[in-house]
Amino acid sequence: EIVLTQSPGTLSLSPGERATLSCRASQSVSSSYLAWYQQKPGQAPRLLIYGASSRATGIPDRFSGSGSGTDFTLTISRLEPEDFAVYYCQQYGTSPWTFGQGTKVEIK
Amino acid sequence: QVQLQQSGPGLVKPSQTLSLTCAISGDSVSSNSAAWNWIRQSPSRGLEWLGRTYYRSKWYNEYAVSVKSRITINPDTSKNQFSLQLNSVTPEDTAVYYCARSAPRYFDLWGRGTLVTVSS
Numbered sequence: 001e002i003v004l005t006q007s008p009g010t011l012s013l014s015p016g017e018r019a020t021l022s023c024r025a026s027q028s029v030s031s032s033y034l035a036w037y038q039q040k041p042g043q044a045p046r047l048l049i050y051g052a053s054s055r056a057t058g059i060p061d062r063f064s065g066s067g068s069g070t071d072f073t074l075t076i077s078r079l080e081p082e083d084f085a086v087y088y089c090q091q092y093g094t095s096p097w098t099f100g101q102g103t104k105v106e107i108k
Numbered sequence: 109q110v111q112l113q114q115s116g117p118g119l120v121k122p123s124q125t126l127s128l129t130c131a132i133s134g135d136s137v138s139s140n141s142a143a144w145n146w147i148r149q150s151p152s153r154g155l156e157w158l159g160r161t162y163y164r165s166k167w168y169n170e171y172a173v174s175v176k177s178r179i180t181i182n183p184d185t186s187k188n189q190f191s192l193q194l195n196s197v198t199p200e201d202t203a204v205y206y207c208a209r210s211a212p213r214y215f216d217l218w219g220r221g222t223l224v225t226v227s228s
Binding site: 043056090092 | 170
């Protein structure tokens with residue numbers, strides 16, 4: 001199965017700053033079938049990005065995704081207070097679908 | 109508005125069967141463009157996809173290798189829902205269990221989650 005490794009484990013930033021999250025796959029993710037999710041405490045994950053770079057319905061344009069092959073990035077251009085959460089990447093190119101271990105974005 | 113409503117017990121004894129149901133509103137379990145999944149989350153294993161059921165002229169099921177010998181996911185078209193059964197549970201199966209829709213393969217809709225604890 002494809003193992004996804006996210007870095008850093010924790011990102012300490014202030015509101016208004018830019019966040020850059022990395023997701024590296026153990027093998028190439030076919031057709032850029034890579035998604036990003038946001039999870040807040042006590043809630044289910046919420047889809048942000050699919051197809052590596054397409055925003056899901058209702059997701060603000062400060063969220064953007066990029067990458068291909070084995071290296072993918074989620075960028076939050078200017079952090080809003082509601083963006084402090086845990087972010088997960090997920091590949092859906094090769095079964096079984098797998099998730100990264102998460103990056104926590106916390107308030108500095 | 110599409111919603112997934114989970115139900116089932118929060119406590120299961122070791123060696124017994126974990127059973128959860130996910131009721132769908134606003135979509136159909138028989139949809140030709142969606143699949144219906146179970147995912148769990150625990151501190152030790154993170155987010156783990158368990159399996160899915162979907163209809164493409166006939167019913168298909170697909171399961172993760174880690175649970176393949178113990179899991180069954182069934183659609184119920186009469187009630188527009190699907191279920192999870194996980195047999196022979198151990199404390200390692202303690203987790204928050206989510207049902208989720210994938211359309212096509214990323215998870216665009218999630219249930220609220222059910223904490224299932226395996227303990228005597």
